[in-house]
Amino acid sequence: VRNTDRLGAELQATWHAEIPLAAAMAIEVARYDDGELLVRAPLAPNRNVQGTAFAGSLFSVCVLTGWGKVWLALRERGTSGSIVVADSRIVYRKVVSGEILCRCRADAAVETAALDELEDSGRATLPLTCTIDGAGAPAVRFEGKYVVKRER
Amino acid sequence: VRNTDRLGAELQATWHAEIPLAAAMAIEVARYDDGELLVRAPLAPNRNVQGTAFAGSLFSVCVLTGWGKVWLALRERGTSGSIVVADSRIVYRKVVSGEILCRCRADAAVETAALDELEDSGRATLPLTCTIDGAGAPAVRFEGKYVVKRER
Numbered sequence: 001v002r003n004t005d006r007l008g009a010e011l012q013a014t015w016h017a018e019i020p021l022a023a024a025m026a027i028e029v030a031r032y033d034d035g036e037l038l039v040r041a042p043l044a045p046n047r048n049v050q051g052t053a054f055a056g057s058l059f060s061v062c063v064l065t066g067w068g069k070v071w072l073a074l075r076e077r078g079t080s081g082s083i084v085v086a087d088s089r090i091v092y093r094k095v096v097s098g099e100i101l102c103r104c105r106a107d108a109a110v111e112t113a114a115l116d117e118l119e120d121s122g123r124a125t126l127p128l129t130c131t132i133d134g135a136g137a138p139a140v141r142f143e144g145k146y147v148v149k150r151e152r
Numbered sequence: 153v154r155n156t157d158r159l160g161a162e163l164q165a166t167w168h169a170e171i172p173l174a175a176a177m178a179i180e181v182a183r184y185d186d187g188e189l190l191v192r193a194p195l196a197p198n199r200n201v202q203g204t205a206f207a208g209s210l211f212s213v214c215v216l217t218g219w220g221k222v223w224l225a226l227r228e229r230g231t232s233g234s235i236v237v238a239d240s241r242i243v244y245r246k247v248v249s250g251e252i253l254c255r256c257r258a259d260a261a262v263e264t265a266a267l268d269e270l271e272d273s274g275r276a277t278l279p280l281t282c283t284i285d286g287a288g289a290p291a292v293r294f295e296g297k298y299v300v301k302r303e304r
Contacts, residue, residue, distance in 0.1 A: 018201040021209055024176035049170040055237045056212025057173055063207050085207045087243040092236070 214294035
């Protein structure tokens with residue numbers, strides 16, 4: 001088992017154990033590889049009145065994917081911290097009418113700078129973009145600002 | 153039973169019947185009165201790894217409160233339509249560590265103009281702001297743009 005697979009499984013277990021809504025959404029880490037985190041959730045528990053993906057589920061999958069990306073970066077650096085989202089913006093371009101598949105990749109230089117900053121000052125901010133496709137085209141774009149603080 | 157109470161109960165029943173995540177969040181219409189919609193959800197099913205309210209739950213409560221405000225406006229006007237959120241922004245200022253209580257009030261003139269536009273053209277956009285307090289101070293501010301289309 002690769003280290004990235006083990007970390008992905010740990011992330012998913014953390015979500016399911018500690019965030020009831022993550023369990024209700026049946027969210028899963030699909031892949032963590034080469035700095036990219038891919039997260040999926042089935043449509044059925046995440047549908048809305050139109051039978052397509054609920055805006056709140058799409059946001060929640062995105063916000064967790066970004067949070068997971070930061071969590072993985074901390075683990076790989078051998079450190080830890082509390083991670084919270086400070087603000088975010090989401091644009092719904094197209095309806096998602098099947099499985100929700102969300103991807104997040106950080107700019108490596110920005111991520112390294114944020115982790116250095118966390119080490120130096122005990123606090124860092126990392127902006128992240130997550131996207132969800134629908135029928136092969138971009139459907140959802142999420143931009144979140146994550147704040148990490150060293151745990152005491 | 154006042155008409156507004158009846159409509160609030162109908163809105164809540166719609167959410168629970170058609171949006172599994174709304175049921176998982178145990179969302180309730182607390183009050184609908186004088187043009188203001190007040191929605192609540194308990195902390196327990198909506199907690200995060202820190203034991204405070206999950207960012208995705210806070211967003212979902214806000215996006216549903218705004219959606220509900222539009223749904224109620226349509227019902228009161230004696231019309232109907234599909235309601236979707238096109239984009240939104242959320243700012244998390246403070247942690248919410250108790251019951252989630254979200255309020256939404258539309259500017260009456262803006263709402264009337266949007267409903268007129270829907271009647272004339274079959275399509276309208278309504279921007280709405282929802283807020284959640286935490287420990288008596290503003291904790292979350294959500295701004296969403298809702299698009300309403302006449303049902304065929």
